[in-house]
Amino acid sequence: MSHISETRVTDCYCGKIAILKTSWTNDNPGRHFRVCPNTGGRGPALQCGFFMWVDPPMCPRGRAIIPGLLRKLKARDEEIASLKKRLRVMVAVILLLGFLLFFWFI
Numbered sequence: 001m002s003h004i005s006e007t008r009v010t011d012c013y014c015g016k017i018a019i020l021k022t023s024w025t026n027d028n029p030g031r032h033f034r035v036c037p038n039t040g041g042r043g044p045a046l047q048c049g050f051f052m053w054v055d056p057p058m059c060p061r062g063r064a065i066i067p068g069l070l071r072k073l074k075a076r077d078e079e080i081a082s083l084k085k086r087l088r089v090m091v092a093v094i095l096l097l098g099f100l101l102f103f104w105f106i
C-alpha cells in the first residue's frame with residue numbers, strides 16, 4: 001500500500017508545467033485548478049490561455065456554506081490582529097508604569 005498520492009503533471013499549451021492554484025470565488029471556494037505559468041505578471045502576450053479544473057465541482061451545500069465560513073474566519077483573523085495590537089500597547093504601558101514606579105521608590 002502506497003502513501004504517496006498520485007500527482008499528474010499537466011503541460012499547458014506553451015509546453016510548460018501548468019501551475020496549481022486555488023480558487024476563492026463564491027462559486028468555487030477552495031477548488032484547485034491549473035493555469036499557464038505565464039498567467040499574470042508577464043502580460044497577456046505570453047499567456048496561452050490554458051485553464052483546467054483539478055477538483056470536481058463543489059456540491060451546492062458546500063457552495064452555500066463555505067463562503068460564509070470564510071467570511072467568519074476572516075473576521076476572526078482581523079479581531080485577533082486587533083487584539084494583538086491592543087495587547088502590545090497594554091504591555092508597553094505596563095512596562096512604562098513599572099519603570100516609573102521602580103525609579104519612584106529608589
Ligand SMILES: [Zn+2]
Pocket residue numbers: 012013014015016036037038047048049050
Ligand atoms: Zn502556457
